[in-house]
Structures are given as C-alpha cells and as structure tokens.
Amino acid sequence: MIDLSVYLITDAAQCAARGLVATVAAAVRGGVTAVQLRDKHASDAELIAQGRALQAVLAGTGVPLIINDRIEVAKALGADGVHVGQSDAAAQEARAKLGAKAIIGLSVQTPALAWAVDPALVDYVGIGPVFATTTKRDHSPPLGFDGLAAVCAASPVPAVAIGGLQAAHAEAVWAAGAQGMALVSAICAAASPEQAAREIAAATQIVGESSR
Template sequence: MMTNNPYRLYLVTDEQQDITTLCELVSAAIKGGVTMVQVREKHGDVRAFIERAAAIKQVLKGSGVPLIINDRVDVALAVKADGVHLGQSDMPATLARALIGPKMILGLSVENDTQLREAQTLPVDYLGISAIFATPTKTNIINQWGIAGLTQAVNTSQLPLVAIGGINEANIQEIAATGVDGIALVSAICHASNPQQAAAKLVDLMGAKG
C-alpha cells in the first residue's frame, strides 16, 4: 500500500461505460491524480465483472494505485485485486476478511450513525460514508449525511472515512474541509470531457492535504 493517503481521490467506475472507454478513462484519471480505483458492475454478470476488473488491473499496473472491487469477494480474489468494498447487504465484513486474508484492503459503506458506530470494531480498513448528497447514480438512499453529518462522522470515527455521493467541483472544497480522509467520485470524473484535467482540478480544489 502507498505510504501517503491512498483514499484521497477515489474513483468509482460507471458500469454503463464499455471496457475500452473505461480503460482510457482510468488511465487519464490516474495521470490527473486519482489515488484509488473501485470497479463496479451491478448487473450480476460475474464473467463481465472479471473481464472489466482484469482490464483495469492492467491499466493500473506499476502506478501504485490500488484496485478495489465493489461487492464481490470472489471477483476480487479471482483477479488478485488490492481490495474489496462491501455494502451493508453484502457478505459480512468478518467473513470477507477471513476469505481475503489480512493484507487486502477492506472497505464498508455506512449509511447512518448506528452503522458507523458498529463498524468501528469490524476488521475493515476504511468506511465509505454514503451518501453525502442525493445523486442520480444512487436512487435508494436511506440517509443524506450532508456537511454537518460528515463533520460529526470524521470527529467520531477511529477508521479512515471516504465521502461519496453527489460530490463535484462545486462542493468538493467544503467536503475536503471536514478533514475526511478521502473523497469518492463517479460522474465528476467518469462523465468529464477530459478526465485527466477533471481529476487534476479536483485535486487542486481539495488543497494540499493528504
């Protein structure tokens, strides 16, 4: 794992984009300053997921940027990814940790204060604080943390936190100012006309922390 903060600018891929587009996008985004990449595939096609993950792994080779797999421990193990990110309805974190071993990165999404508290004792490396703001990519939001909720979470959590949900150029400075360890984005980079420039601008807006 990198010695500096690997969570700082965390790219989550858009599962609607084809592999070629995705590989070009990730390559540009890491040049722009993305520090971690999570591959998502929500359509349940494991073969397609493995193919996408393996292609992104090649793009990331030698960059020092960790590859995280969303939801699927089996896919993460199959492609020898750097880690896996679980949601609340996925495999329990303790079981996932037993399967992936002590070295892989394990992340978990938390959607409210109770989940945040309970997660503190789990064998995870970081928590995804979801969702900060409402977003078109996530329609089943239980809770919007907002800036106040995120600030409180940062002050109470012993684990590194990654903010996700509705974050863009307009509000990233406010998010960074909470002291959160990382900021995860989908649309702000995936749908940018120039992903490298978009990532570089986001890094700039976040300031020198990290």
Template sequence: MPPMFDLSLYLVTDPAQTAARGLLATVEQAVQGGVTLVQLRDPQAKGRALVEQARALKALLAPHGIPLIINDRVDVALAADADGVHLGQDDIDPAAARAVLGAGRILGLSVGSPEELAVSDLSGVDYVGVGPVKATGTKSDAGGAIGVAGLAALRKLISLPLVGIGGIDAAIAPDIIRAGADGIAVVSALCRAPDVTAAARDLRAVIAAARA
C-alpha cells in the same frame, strides 16, 4: 497487512457513464490526472465479465501503484487478484469477508448514519466510505443525503480513514476535506467529464488547497 492506499481521489466507475469513452480509457485518463484509488462497480455485470474487467483494470493500475477495489464481490476480487473489496451495509459481513480475503487486501465499508455505524463491525475494516453527502443518481440503493454536517458528525465517531461519497464535485469537495475526510470518492465528476484528466487534476488541486 493490506497494501498502502491513499483515499485522496477515489474513482468509482459506472458502466453507463463510461460506455461512450470506454472503461479502460476513462480510468487511464483519470490516472493521468492523479486518481489514487479505483473501485470497479458494475452491478449488472455477470461474474465472468466482471472478472475480465477487473483483470484488465488491475493490469492498467498495477504499474502505477494504484490499488483496485471491487464493489461487493469478494469472489471477483480473489479471481482477479484485485487489491481489495468495498462492502455495503447489505453485503457479506466484514468479518466474513476478511476471513476469505486474508490480511493482505484492503477492506472498505459504507456507513451512512450513526445507526448504521452502531451495528457495523469495523474490526477488520481498513477504511469507511461515508455518505451519500449529496443526493446521487448513480446508486439506486443509496440512503438519504447526510450533508457535510452528517459526515462531520460521523468523522467524530470513526477513527479509521474516511472517504466522503455521494454527489461530490469540485464545489463541495473542500467542505468535505475540511470536515475531516481523508479524501473524496467520485463517479460523475470524472466519468462524465469531457476531459477526465483535467477534471482529476482540478479535484486534486482543490483537495490540496483545502488541506492547506
């Protein structure tokens, strides 16, 4: 069984946006504000550098019981003893990733349309990231924005826990939660925030209000 996880406020890191403050400082402040899950995403980092970043984040997050997810790289997740991996549609097949990861780690998969869902094997997947909800500049290979309506349509087809991603901020977060998402995944809303802790607290409050 993979570790328990909470998708409520899912931070996805971006190296350009955390450069000035620092990756660890950004994540630490986000944790103080109530982030529940962290994904390390740095497409340009070489294997060794990525493993070092992951190990540092794991040491920071583990005492708080917050899982660390690695974007794309199953090998890095294993080397750093991270809690899981998040895959895109063009990455290793989820079944193959699960075979390597074993049953004890979290496996997420991005789905951006009913067509992608139709060709996705979710049998070994623990949660699905749906989007981009809005156009985003933080991921160059993201598909076209599907909007809240597109997320709601996919929610009806997916029984797994679901997190919305892509251009999400406090203004649209309530709509995403009300559309059936279990949480929101954010990049710029936290990584670019002048006060990361305050921004995370505000997002958690918005999520709680939408659920109520």
C-alpha cells in the same frame, strides 16, 4: 494504507462511450489515487475480465484496484481489496477470504453504523450520500456536510465521502473530517476525465496542505 483523497468509482453507463479502460487510464493520469470497479449488472465473469483489463492499466502506478461488493471476484483477481455494504457479516467474510493484507471498505450512513465498525476487519468507510445522486437510485437520504461530520466523528477508521461531490466541495469534505472524496459522475461523465481528475486532485492537495 490506501490514499482516499481522489477515489474513482466506475459507472458502466457513464464510461460506455469512451470505454472503461480508457476512462480509468485518463483519470489515473490526472491524479486519481484509488479505483473501485463497480458494475451491479455485470456477471462475475464479465467483472473479472474488466478487472484484469484495469489491473493492466494500473500496474506500476501504485493506484489500488478495489472491487465493489463481489468478494469472490476480488479473490479471483487477486485485487487489492473490496468494498462492501451493510449486509450481514460482509466485512468479516471479506477479511476471512481475502486475507490480512487486503483493503476492506464498508459503506456506512449513520453514526451508529460507524461506531460499530471493527478496525480489525475494516480499513476505511465510505460515508454518504452527501448529496442526492442519480448513480445510485436506492441511496439513503442525503447527509449534507453536517451529517457527514457526525458520521466521520464516530468512525474509528479513515473515511471517504461520496454522493454528488465535485472539486469545489474538497474544503467542506476535509473540514467534516473525511480523508477523501469518492467520485463517479464528476470524472466518468466529464468531457475530459483526465482534466477533471487533475482539478479534483489539485483541490484536495491544497486543502490537505492547509489542514496540516
């Protein structure tokens, strides 16, 4: 099962100055537990090239590479999995094309959508946004932690929270029932992605231990 605790989602613009590979490598050194490659504007060929470069960095670390939305790219790469949105039958298509061992994530924003999740198709859900975020301008209204808790309670699979989160939010995220935080700006835009990831990983570890 995927460790959702410190889940990095890449952002092409925020990684540009340092470089995608360098940013991810630093974040993994800091304690990131999963990496999602997301670039809405890249072609499939460009995304495959990026994915191969990241696979080389992640080899031997135990950190899985998840591809955002592009099922065919994930298949071409032999990636660990894919994260899809609420488009019709996306999770079913992903499972059929990527097989039983693939990690399939699905975005949900409401308790009703969470209730509808089929654990045979979906391994985890991404719930958000908790707060408004500029990295995805077409996002749904922010849920806040009460809204996050309501969606987590309805989900039959583990959940990772997303949307404007920082290390300081770890306790509230876990209290709401999520198993991790998905982070974009908090790591990609940080002066030191490694240090930012380390601080977030430390916060999640402390919260995880105290909740046992």
